[in-house]
Amino acid sequence: MLDIQLLRTQISFVAERLATRGVTLDTAVFEALEAERKQLQTQTQDLQARRNTLSKQVGILKGKGEDASAILTEVAGLGDALKAGEAALAELMPRFDFFLAGIPNLPHESVPVGKDETGNVEVLRWGTPKTIANPQDHVDLGVALGGLDFETAVKIAGSRFAVMKGPIARLHRALAQFMLDMHTDKHGYTEVHVPYLVNKDSMFGTGQLPKFEEDLFRVPHGEDGHLYLIPTAEVPVTNIVRGEIVDAATLPLKFVAHTPCFRSEAGSYGRDTRGMIRQHQFDKVELVQMVHPEQSWQALEELTGHAEAVLQALELPYRKMALCSGDMGFSAAKTYDLDVWLPAQNAYREISSCSNFEAFQARRMQARFRNEKNKTELLHTINGSGLAVGRTLVAVLENYQNADGSITVPAVLRPWMGGLTTISAA
RNA sequence: GGAGAGGUGGCAGAGUGGUCGAAUGUACCUGACUCGAAAUCAGGCGUAGGUGCAAGCCUACCGUGGGUUCGAAUCCCACCCUCUCCGCCA
Secondary structure (H helix, E strand, O other), X not given: OOOHXXXXXXXXXXXXXXXXXXXXXXXXXXXXXXXXXXXXXXXXXXXHHHHHHHHHHHHHHHHHOOOOHHHHHHHHHHHHHHHHHHHHHHHHHHHHHHHXXXXXOXXXXXXXXXXXHHHOEEEEEEOOOOOOOOXXXXXXXXXXXXXXXXXXXXXXXXXXXXXXXXXXXXXXXXXXXXXXXXXXXXXXXXXXXXXXXEOXXXXXXXXXXXXXXXXXXXXXXXXXXXXXXXXXXXXXXXXXXXXXXXXXHHOXXXXXXEEEEEOOOOOOOOOOOOOOOOOOEEEEEEXXXXXXXXXXXXXXXXXXXXXHHHHHHOXXXXXXXXXXXXXXXXXXXXXXXXXXXXXXXXXXXXXXXXXXXXXXXXXXXXOEEEOOOOOEEEOEEEEEEEXXXXXXXXXXXXXXXXXXXOEEOOHHHHHHHOOOOEEOOO
C-alpha cells in the first residue's frame, strides 16, 4: 500500500511513476473519493464531538440531581444526522480502501523503464554453459532413470503435479537441505517452519489479496470461512512481524524457510505444460529480511548474492536480470531475477526472484520498529528465492547429464546423498 | 467435539453505565544528584486518523462484528482466539 499522504500531496508524481508500469492511476476517481471522504469525515466527527460534550453534561447534571431534559432534547435531534453520516462513511471507506489496496508499488528510480520482459536488463552473467551434444530435457532423463513419473501424478491429482522416486527424490531433498544449511550456517539466517495455510489478513499483508485471489488455492474452514494455501513462504514468514513493533536493536531480522508452494496457475494454461517447470505444487527455500529503511537497498544486493551463492556452489551457469518497470510484481519497488541455464531449452529460465518492497508490505501489515527517537516507523521488507527447489532439480538434471543418460551428482550435494556420485538407471 | 476460565497500553494488572484513552506497577525517554554508574527524586511516555502555519483542538480504538442507551472497557447477542480438564488423534 502506498502512503496516503503521498497520494494527497503528489498525485501527479505517483501517476507518472505508475505509468512506467503500464498502470493508469485514475486521479479523478481518487480526488472524488478523497473529497467525499473529507467532507463526510469532518462533518461526522463534528457531530460526534457535539454528542460527546452534551452527553457528558447530562452525566454532570444527573450527578448533581438536576434536570437534563433540555440537553436530552438537543442530543436527540443529532441522532438522525449522525446515523446518516456514519452510514455514508461506512459505505465509502471500504470503496476507498479497495481503491488504495489495488494500487501497486512505485518502481525505484534505478528500475529500467520497459513494458514487458523484453525490457529487462542483464546485470551479469556467471559461468559458461557446458557443451552437451544432443542434450535431453529433464523429463526424458528423469523418466528413463525411473525417478520422475508424471502419469502417476495425473492419476493421483491431475496435470501440473509430479511424483519423484528413489535417488531423484533424494536429490530433490538434498538440494533443499543444502540450501537451508548454507543460508543458516554461512549467511546468518534463522530457519523457521511456518504454516502452509494462512488467513486473509496474511494474504492482504504481502499483497496477494485483494487483487490476485484467482492465483490462490482456497480451502473451506470453519462455519463459512476459509484459508489459503501459501503460494510462497514469503506470505507466512513476512507476516511474522504483522502488527508488531520490533526493537531496532534486533534488526535486521533474517529468516529462511523451506516450504511447498501452491499456485493455481490460472491464466497460464498453454505455458510450460511439459515437465516440472510450472507446477501447482513445488518446493522453495525462501529468504526474507525485515530491515531498517536505510538498509533495504544494500540488503537487496546481499540477499540476491545469497541466492547466487547457491547457483555458484552448484556450478550452474546463470544470469542476473534487473526487471523493468512493466515486468515487476505488484508489491515490488525493485526486482532481480536469477535465470539458470537449461541446455535442453538452450535458454536461461527464472529460478529466483529477489525484491525490495520498501514499506509497501509493512504498511499493509503495520510492521514497525521503534527508531532512535523512540517513535514507531515502518520496516522495509525484502525477500527472494534461494532457490526454487523443483527448478533447481531440473537444472541439475539437465546440466549434469552424461551421454549415457546418467546424472553426475554435484560434489557439494554428495554429503546429503550418502556419498552417491552418479545416478544411473536401476 | 464436551466442560470451565479468560482476552484491557511494550509487559504486568485495576476498572462492572457518566470528565475512563483508561488507576497502579514495570520498561523506556528527559532532567536533577554522581567523577561515572546504581539507587533516589521530578517530569514525560499508546495507536491510527482528521484539522490547523503552529500551540493545539477533534474523532476512533479496551479480541472482532452487531445491538441497547443521551452516554458502553463496563449491559445484551453472535463470532474469533488463548488457557485448563475430558474425548478423539499423527
